[in-house]
Amino acid sequence: MDITRLRHIAAVADTLSFSRAAEQQNITQPALSRSIAAFEARHSLKLFDRGRGGVTVTPAGEFVVGEARALIRASDEFARNVRLYAQGAAGRVAFGIGPLLASLVLPGLGSRLLAASPSLEIATLIKPAVDLLPDLYDDSIEMIIGTDWQVADASGIAIEEIALLDLAHVVRGDHPLARLDQVTPEDLAAYPAARPVGMTTGKADAGAFICDNFHILRETALATDCTWITAPAFVRQELAEGRMKALAVEGRALAKSRICMITLAGRTRSPAARIVADLVQQAVRGCARG
Known part of the structure; x- marks a missing residue:
C-alpha cells in the first residue's frame, strides 16, 4: 500500500478541498487528483463526490479514510522507531x-x-x-x-x-600487613585470599573466599584478614579514608x-x-x- 497516496486521501478528507489538500501535500492539484483516481480505479471504489457545494466523503470513502489514518499512524511510528534505533535510542x-x-x-x-x-x-x-x-x-x-x-x-x-x-594487593586498614612498608610472598601466604572465580594469586593461600561479586569481596576484605587483588579504582574511597591499604609486595609487581x-x-x-x-x-x- 502506497502511504503517500493514503496521505493524499486523508488530506482531502481533512480539508474537503482538492486544492487545499494539494497545497498541504505540496503537490499540484492535477497530480493529487490523478493519485486519488488511481486508487479508486484500482479498488473500484468512489471515495469523494465533487459538486458545487464542495467535496463530500462517500460511505466507501469514510471506510477507506479510517483505514488510511491507521496505516499512516503505523507508518509514522515505524519511521520514528527506525530513526531512534539508528540513533541507538x-x-x-x-x-x-x-x-x-x-x-x-x-x-x-x-x-x-x-x-x-x-x-x-x-x-x-x-x-x-x-x-x-x-x-x-x-x-x-x-x-x-x-x-x-x-x-x-x-x-x-x-x-x-x-x-x-591497574591492580593491587589490598587489605583492611588495620590488617597486620598494613603496618609493613613492604611485604614478602611468605607474608601474603600466611593469610587467606579473597578472589573471584578463576583468578589465582600466585601463592599457596592459607585459605580463600571465592566469589564473583566484587562488592561482597570488598566487604569480606574489610571485615577479615583476607588479602585481595583488585583495582584501586574500585576501592578509591576506602583507600583515601584509610579503611584499606594497598600493599607493596617484594618481587611481586602486578601486571595491569x-x-x-x-x-x-x-x-x-x-x-x-x-x-x-x-x-x-x-x-x-x-x-x-x-
Whole structure:
C-alpha cells in the first residue's frame, strides 16, 4: 500500500478541498487528483463526490479514510522507531561484562543510558569472559567487555584493547600487613585470599573466599584478614579514608589488567551496542586514569 497516496486521501478528507489538500501535500492539484483516481480505479471504489457545494466523503470513502489514518499512524511510528534505533535510542542491546568491570562501570553506565535513551532495553550478563563466550557465539549478547587472557585463542572472535587497569594487593586498614612498608610472598601466604572465580594469586593461600561479586569481596576484605587483588579504582574511597591499604609486595609487581571488547569476527554491531561500547570505553579509561 502506497502511504503517500493514503496521505493524499486523508488530506482531502481533512480539508474537503482538492486544492487545499494539494497545497498541504505540496503537490499540484492535477497530480493529487490523478493519485486519488488511481486508487479508486484500482479498488473500484468512489471515495469523494465533487459538486458545487464542495467535496463530500462517500460511505466507501469514510471506510477507506479510517483505514488510511491507521496505516499512516503505523507508518509514522515505524519511521520514528527506525530513526531512534539508528540513533541507538531504541531497541534492545545485550552484552556481557566481567565482575570487576560490572562493579566499576555498570551503575553509572545504566543511569547515563536510560537518561539519554529511556526507550532502550539494556540486558547485561555478568560473568568472566570465558564463561560468556557461549552467549556470544549463540547471539544472546553482542559483545563482551572484560579481560581476554582466557579467551585470546578462541576461534571466530575479534579482540580490541580499550584500556589497561591497574591492580593491587589490598587489605583492611588495620590488617597486620598494613603496618609493613613492604611485604614478602611468605607474608601474603600466611593469610587467606579473597578472589573471584578463576583468578589465582600466585601463592599457596592459607585459605580463600571465592566469589564473583566484587562488592561482597570488598566487604569480606574489610571485615577479615583476607588479602585481595583488585583495582584501586574500585576501592578509591576506602583507600583515601584509610579503611584499606594497598600493599607493596617484594618481587611481586602486578601486571595491569588488559580490558578488551570481544565481538564475533565480521559481525556488525547494532547502533545501541556501539554507543554502549563507547560509554564503557570512556568509563574504563577514566578508571584507568584515576
